[in-house]
Amino acid sequence: MSHTINNQGEKLEVAIAGGGIAGLITAIALLKHPGVNVRIYExxxxxxxIGASIGLGPNGLRSLEALGVENALTxxxxxxxxxxxxxxxRHWKTGEVLATDVHxxxxxxxxxTARYHRAHLHQALLENLPKGIVQLNKKTINVHADPDRGVTLFFEDGSSARADICIGADGIHSNVRKTFVPDHALRWTGWVAMRAxxxxxxxxxxxxxxDAVHWVFLCSAFFIDGITDTHFAGKGLFTTVGGFHVDPNDPNAHGRDANWDDLGSLEExxxxxxxxxxxxxxxxxACPSIRLFPNYAGGPLKTWSFKNRVTLVGDAAHTHGGAFAAxxxxxxxxxxxxxxxxxHVWPASSYKGEKPTAEQIANIFQVYEDTxxxxxxxxxxxxxxxxxxQRASxxxxxxxxxxxxxxxxxxxxxxWWISEHDVEEAFQKAINGGKGPETDGSRPRL
Ligand SMILES: Cc1cc2nc3c(=O)[nH]c(=O)nc-3n(C[C@H](O)[C@H](O)[C@H](O)COP(=O)(O)OP(=O)(O)OC[C@H]3O[C@@H](n4cnc5c(N)ncnc54)[C@H](O)[C@@H]3O)c2cc1C
Structure with missing residues (x-):
């Protein structure tokens, strides 16, 4: 069976694969344009x-505000x-404060910087979207893209959906990315997080x-660069994160066979x-149980857009393995x-009931990528x-x-150059052909 998106004639039909944080916030951002229809397939x-906390820095919080997502900021x-x-x-043994980050x-x-239970942030984002926008139980297996005619998403249940463009927001193991970059390698970094x-x-x-604290510890050959992170996760919840580092090249390395979200050993x-x-x-x-999260990462992609009809957002686009909690x-x-x-390419103010051209779509993806x-x-x-x-050590x-x-x-x-990165400044620079202030330059004075 093929799902035809409710095509109201001349709206740009957007199919988002993945209803995580990236998928939901992308839908919120795109729906600001009156000429866009969005469906999310999760x-x-x-x-x-999802039993874990998530931190957002000023970079993300400022964008939430700009997108009018006020309920996620309180x-x-x-x-x-x-x-x-x-x-x-803090020092792992003495507890003394060794250093602090600053804004x-x-x-x-x-x-x-704000910290959330992931489910609470997710719910706050959902509240900013029209009901029924997410179709559950729709695992995207692959995507067919035709530069002139649009895209078809194929789902595990045998159904499919057509749209003008597809946005891969299906996380670090993205099937949308695999469709177009099948040789992009993800590697286990040797770090297994233990979370409660x-x-x-x-x-x-x-x-x-x-306050949230990283207790930084003395290395040993086995347990080399662990930190435990203890903080509130909001709404009377508390979270701890620890873990261990091993040599990922060792075929017998402890943790090699761990799967995402496996139950771990509290005794260990x-x-x-x-x-x-x-x-x-x-x-x-105080932890009642512990879950394991083996950490994977991959290198940069050459491009994030494919056939001028598909692009990627979130972990699907950048497989940074959760570094810097970013x-x-x-x-x-x-x-x-x-x-x-x-x-910028297809202004809402000039929308007259016509879809953007294929050339405009290509330009949208280009400006996005340049930003x-x-x-x-x-x-x-x-x-x-x-x-x-870490691996060498x-x-x-x-x-x-x-x-x-x-x-x-x-x-x-x-x-700071990550957590305080100014995406609007980067966008201005992108549309000015790369000219503008150096966002990632030297640290501003306090
Ligand atoms: C345990 C844990 C703790 C984290 N802690 C932090 C933190 O403290 N700070 C921080 O900034 N980030 C943290 N992250 C990372 C952060 O959650 C992600 O980087 C961020 O949410 C962006 O994710 P995403 O939406 O791109 O991918 P995901 O959150 O992985 O969401 C992908 C979505 O797509 C769905 N999906 C996957 N495959 C398919 C498919 N084939 N078809 C359809 N749907 C699919 C998934 O079910 C999921 O809903 C953490 C992640 C985890 C899992």
């Missing part, structure tokens, strides 16, 4: 709680640090930490942290950039350098001294 049978859905530091780094260009608390999200009441008399988790600061141990004792905001900024590009890809490729470069460094069995640990934290990369 593989899940139902939207259910304290009802997210928590913000009591201090103005987006992240605090440089943020003027209002609304744009300060639970009712804060389980902490009992334990003093509630006011407790064992890893048995010598840590008592505060960390108490948080770990994926949510990057997806939101992709959506913002695509919306800006659409309106986002230089920044994303730079992030991927940093991520892959860090992964290579594990392979050598290097044991970090306490002095080296402190030095590493002190000289860590300041992520």
């Amino acid at each position: 593989r899940a049978k139902e939207f259910k709680e 304290g009802n859905v997210c928590t913000r640090q009591k201090s103005d530091w987006p992240m605090i780094f 440089y260009t943020v003027k209002t608390k609304k744009h300060f 999200t639970f009712e804060a009441s389980r902490l009992g008399d334990l003093e509630f930490p006011e 988790f407790q064992e890893y942290y048995k010598d840590w600061n008592p505060t960390v141990r108490a948080f770990i004792e 994926g949510g905001s990057l997806a939101i900024n992709d959506a913002r950039a695509l919306g800006l590009a659409l309106n 986002r890809k230089p920044h994303i490729d730079k992030i991927l470069g940093v991520v892959h350098k860090a992964i290579a460094g 594990v392979e050598k069995g290097k044991v970090e001294t306490d002095e080296e640990l402190r030095q590493r934290v002190a000289s860590r990369m300041d992520p």
